[in-house]
Amino acid sequence: MTQVQDVQDWIGKQIAGNEVVLFMKGTKAMPQCGFSMQVAQILNQLGVAFKDINVLDDMGVRDGIKAYSNWPTIPQLYVKGEFVGGCDIVREMFQAGEFQELLTQKGIAHNEQTLTA
């Protein structure tokens, strides 16, 4: 993917087509950055099914998602089309139980784990 608009369209489709999408460095099986790993771990701990998109596979997506969200860092988590945040926000929300509330509100299946990440 080279055209900026194509990348933006592709990103939009991923976000629209998957309930929970994590743009991350590496994969959920093998994260390649501690911040990406933390968010993947929280989702795994809560038993949330999610689509992982490895931004290291495509420089266009890596830059494109930053522009798409107006957010300068990776990871980035989307739930039902809404940008939730990066590692700090997801962790803070998880520890406060707010992330679990958000999942419930959005109708995303998850278990009731409240252990801290």
Added chain:
Amino acid sequence: MAMAVSEIEKLIKEGFPDAQVSIEDLAGDGDHYAATVISEAFRGKTRVQQHQMVYDALKGQMGGALHALALKTSAPS
């Protein structure tokens, strides 16, 4: 590629003159920081908006010269 604590603090204070800012150098390598910013400007904003405001104040350094900045933002209680 690294940024000094004083430089980060200066940019944040320019963006939020009323802010209480504390910055910690997590790894002692001038590259991994944690910052807490408390400002009236955050009141009524979502966490995403609050962080975006700080990133704006950092004028594009975040994700560039500034590799890792763990952020915690809030309005004064």
